[in-house]
Amino acid sequence: xxxxxxxxxxxxxxxxxxxxxxxxxxxxxxxxxxxxxxxxxxxxxxxxxxxxxxxxxxxxxxxxxxxxxxxxxxxxxxxxxxxxxxxxxxxxxxxxxxxxxxxxxxxxxxxxxxxxxxxxxxxxxxxxxxxxxxxxxxxxxxxxxxxxxxxxxxxxxxxxxxxxxxxxxxxxxxxxxxxxxxxxxxxxxxxxxxxxxxxxxxxxxxxxxxxxxxxxxxxxxxxxxxxxxxxxxxxxxxxxxxxxxxxxxxxxxxxxxxxxxxxxxxxxxxxxxxxxxxxxxxxxxxxxxxxxxxxxxxxxxxxxxxxxxxxxxxxxxxxxxxxxxxxxxxxxxxxxxxxxxxxxxxxxxxxxxxxxxxxxxxxxxxxxxxxxxxxxxxxxxxxxxxxxxxxxxxxxxxxxxxxxxxxxxxxxxxx
Amino acid sequence: xxxxxxxxxxxxxxxxxxxxxxxxxxxxxxxxxxxxxxxxxxxxxxxxxxxxxxxxxxxxxxxxxxxxxxxxxxxxxxxxxxxxxxxxxxxxxxxxxxxxxxxxxxxxxxxxxxxxxxxxxxxxxxxxxxxxxxxxxxxxxxxxxxxxxxxxxxxxxxxxxxxxxxxxxxxxxxxxxxxxxxxxxxxxxxxxxxxxxxxxxxxxxxxxxxxxxxxxxxxxxxxxxxxxxxxxxxxxxxxxxxxxxxxxxxxxxxxxxxxxxxxxxxxxxxxxxxxxxxxxxxxxxxxxxxxxxxxxxxxxxxxxxxxxxxxxxxxxxxxxxxxxxxxxxxxxxxxxxxxxxxxxxxxxxxxxxxxxxxxxxxxxxxxxxxxxxxxxxxxxxxxxxxxxxxxxxxxxxxxxxxxxxxxxxxxxxxx
Numbered sequence: 006x007x008x009x010x011x012x013x014x015x016x017x018x019x020x021x022x023x024x025x026x027x028x029x030x031x032x033x034x035x036x037x038x039x040x041x042x043x044x045x046x047x048x049x050x051x052x053x054x055x056x057x058x059x060x061x062x063x064x065x066x067x068x069x070x071x072x073x074x075x076x077x078x079x080x081x082x083x084x085x086x087x088x089x090x091x092x093x094x095x096x097x098x099x100x101x102x103x104x105x106x107x108x109x110x111x112x113x114x115x116x117x118x119x120x121x122x123x124x125x126x127x128x129x130x131x132x133x134x135x136x137x138x139x140x141x142x143x144x145x146x147x148x149x150x151x152x153x154x155x156x157x158x159x160x161x162x163x164x165x166x167x168x169x170x171x172x173x174x175x176x177x178x179x180x181x182x183x184x185x186x187x188x189x190x191x192x193x194x195x196x197x198x199x200x201x202x203x204x205x206x207x208x209x210x211x212x213x214x215x216x217x218x219x220x221x222x223x224x225x226x227x228x229x230x231x232x233x234x235x236x237x238x239x240x241x242x243x244x245x246x247x248x249x250x251x252x253x254x255x256x257x258x259x260x261x262x263x264x265x266x267x268x269x270x271x272x273x274x275x276x277x278x279x280x281x282x283x284x285x286x287x288x289x290x291x292x293x294x295x296x297x298x299x300x301x302x303x304x305x306x307x308x309x310x311x312x313x314x315x316x317x318x319x320x321x322x323x324x325x326x327x328x329x330x331x332x333x334x335x336x337x338x339x340x341x342x343x344x345x346x347x348x349x350x351x352x353x354x355x356x357x358x359x360x361x362x363x364x365x366x367x368x369x370x371x372x373x374x375x376x377x378x379x380x381x382x383x384x385x386x387x388x389x390x391x392x393x394x395x396x397x398x399x400x401x402x403x404x405x406x407x408x409x410x411x412x413x414x415x416x417x418x419x420x
Numbered sequence: 421x422x423x424x425x426x427x428x429x430x431x432x433x434x435x436x437x438x439x440x441x442x443x444x445x446x447x448x449x450x451x452x453x454x455x456x457x458x459x460x461x462x463x464x465x466x467x468x469x470x471x472x473x474x475x476x477x478x479x480x481x482x483x484x485x486x487x488x489x490x491x492x493x494x495x496x497x498x499x500x501x502x503x504x505x506x507x508x509x510x511x512x513x514x515x516x517x518x519x520x521x522x523x524x525x526x527x528x529x530x531x532x533x534x535x536x537x538x539x540x541x542x543x544x545x546x547x548x549x550x551x552x553x554x555x556x557x558x559x560x561x562x563x564x565x566x567x568x569x570x571x572x573x574x575x576x577x578x579x580x581x582x583x584x585x586x587x588x589x590x591x592x593x594x595x596x597x598x599x600x601x602x603x604x605x606x607x608x609x610x611x612x613x614x615x616x617x618x619x620x621x622x623x624x625x626x627x628x629x630x631x632x633x634x635x636x637x638x639x640x641x642x643x644x645x646x647x648x649x650x651x652x653x654x655x656x657x658x659x660x661x662x663x664x665x666x667x668x669x670x671x672x673x674x675x676x677x678x679x680x681x682x683x684x685x686x687x688x689x690x691x692x693x694x695x696x697x698x699x700x701x702x703x704x705x706x707x708x709x710x711x712x713x714x715x716x717x718x719x720x721x722x723x724x725x726x727x728x729x730x731x732x733x734x735x736x737x738x739x740x741x742x743x744x745x746x747x748x749x750x751x752x753x754x755x756x757x758x759x760x761x762x763x764x765x766x767x768x769x770x771x772x773x774x775x776x777x778x779x780x781x782x783x784x785x786x787x788x789x790x791x792x793x794x795x796x797x798x799x800x801x802x803x804x805x806x807x808x809x810x811x812x813x814x815x816x817x818x819x820x821x822x823x824x825x826x827x828x829x830x831x832x833x834x835x
Contacts, residue, residue: 193507
């Protein structure tokens with residue numbers, strides 16, 4: 006195959022994570038180190054939305070220290086910076102068949118900047134963008150290679166063993182819930198603490214709260230995931246039972262738990278607002294459970310939302326996650342240069358000892374599919390996860406990053 | 421002075437911190453390394469309440485590797501463990517004049533275990549215990565030396581430059597708010613993020629959110645402390661003004677902000693419950709401000725409670741704080757052995773370059789006094805802190821601890 010020569014364009018989309026910039030660093034390194042094919046690397050500010058407004062940034066200039074060599078120190082600083090450094094967007098592209106004008110305009114812009122490589126780092130909705138662009142390009146006479154690079158703390162992307170960003174979020178959650186359990190243990194008065202964890206449809210993040218149990222350390226008494234129908238009555242029964250065993254009961258609950266009719270536990274406290282993709286906006290699940298315990302049991306009870314730190318606590322990145330996040334970005338660049346297009350760069354786990362390899366997979370069939378926690382990874386009662394689940398997650402939180410601090414604060418790269 | 425020989429007793433009381441076990445480690449080391457005076461060290465489980473029930477633990481046995489030598493590895497593990505390892509309580513002692521029987525029973529127990537040294541690690545309410553015990557002992561024929569050892573994330577204890585535990589909480593808050601600011605910066609839609617920070621009467625913790633500004637890094641647009649009367653109208657005006665400058669406005673607000681009549685901003689969302697010391701139980705200040713912004717401005721708005729991680733996030737301890745926390749514990753033991761009693765071990769800051777020395781100060785006058793942020797450390801408008809304030813806090817968050825991890829999780833010592 007002849008080498009496709011031209012500029013590359015990279016963007017970040019969807020919710021931030023603690024590792025999405027590590028993936029950007031990987032793409033940057035992969036592009037800079039392929040100078041025979043990639044002549045220049047642009048970053049789009051605020052994803053595809055910013056690119057349409059021609060808001061770009063010259064990443065080659067910023068990160069190339071000499072032709073074909075990326076500045077490793079800067080890449081490290083970028084990797085330890087939380088939240089999309091290029092900015093993000095939540096723009097949903099129209100269907101190619103329904104808005105030809107939109108895509109023609111995009112192609113015009115690609116031509117203007119001689120963009121021949123397109124990398125989009127994101128979750129489900131971003132892979133939808135990659136799929137649509139791929140579909141449209143098939144009927145065009147413009148050659149451009151399009152690669153999706155996964156990221157999401159939710160770990161709900163299909164076609165990959167797990168997603169970059171999930172490991173760091175899982176580590177943050179497991180460590181923080183461990184600390185909360187210590188905090189709860191200091192008093193002798195019966196008390197229930199409910200920790201609300203992110204995850205609308207997939208319970209992977211909430212499941213991570215159970216990791217300490219796998220190594221014999223204190224973990225939440227119960228873990229409730231959105232994959233199993235939630236019953237408030239059963240929940241109250243569970244809590245009462247735990248209170249007979251010890252005074253400090255800790256619960257991990259996914260924001261997305263709902264009953265058998267699909268009604269969210271926190272729905273009473275909802276605004277009913279939906280985002281551009283039609284997702285219901287959730288909050289207040291922990292609060293709803295707190296009020297239920299207060300009413301039914303009457304003991305001391307509080308709820309804690311781990312909130313946005315779950316996706317931006319770069320100060321507690323998982324070294325395994327950061328290594329893989331950088332790796333998947335660099336692999337996406339290498340795959341595109343070698344001829345791949347219309348793919349997402351996936352991670353595959355070997356049997357036996359933990360080992361990950363990267364593989365480009367057709368984007369069709371990946372976009373818009375949601376990978377939930379399988380029923381086999383949840384206990385029979387539906388109030389905890391199994392060791393199979395924890396064994397799957399455990400390798401992803403291994404290792405600590407030696408991030409750079411200045412003046413007692415972690416250094417972030419802002420551009 | 422002749423050496424007072426006997427056992428020592430140490431307890432922890434009040435809310436947990438990320439450094440209270442470092443102070444315990446300091447007391448343990450100080451006691452073990454004074455074997456000529458201190459024959460044995462007991463820990464009281466759940467503070468004075470547990471001691472009354474004779475729930476003690478033999479700390480000498482646990483931490484002494486040979487006569488007069490403490491096991492440094494164990495002390496390090498203890499120091500990186502969040503939340504009172506001995507357990508805590510919120511018991512308020514009666515006044516000595518009003519309940520002689522209570523104190524006589526205590527003295528009987530001290531005699532039973534030959535307790536000659538009493539160390540109590542805690543905040544304002546714990547210093548109240550130290551003061552009352554000191555007062556009662558004056559009229560007794562039982563010789564026992566009583567020392568208060570400060571801890572509180574609130575930094576509101578009088579008589580000391582700052583309190584052990586505050587530096588780690590401040591570091592956690594400054595780093596986490598920095599990450600939240602990065603997270604908020606990724607979208608271009610106008611949005612207000614309100615971060616609610618602990619601090620009922622003293623704004624030190626909330627002030628810490630401003631630390632990045634001192635070194636030219638992004639910090640919250642406004643910081644509201646309980647020391648200045650809060651006006652919801654002025655707050656809305658401030659937010660509107662900030663939104664004209666940039667789309668992502670971040671606010672740090674103390675849970676304890678109240679108007680000129682003393683009405684808490686979050687009072688509508690309060691349960692009205694008070695704790696054993698008559699403190700009002702607060703929550704929902706951020707929520708109240710969120711609703712006010714939604715009603716008055718109508719833009720995207722969310723509130724984030726940093727919650728209990730502020731006091732238990734040992735994974736982001738300040739090295740300076742841990743060093744001082746251990747130091748103050750060891751100094752308290754040394755001071756008691758050398759004859760001090762009825763004192764709190766305070767920290768004094770030298771002029772010029774940052775340097776701390778320890779000094780035993782009379783407990784009378786310290787207990788129950790609250791040290792707030794002085795008006796001179798708050799800007800004229802009352803919506804931010806001054807550089808004087810940040811310069812005071814900055815040395816306390818310096819340095820990172822190389823804590824031990826196993827299986828990707830920070831190790832905690834549980835006993």
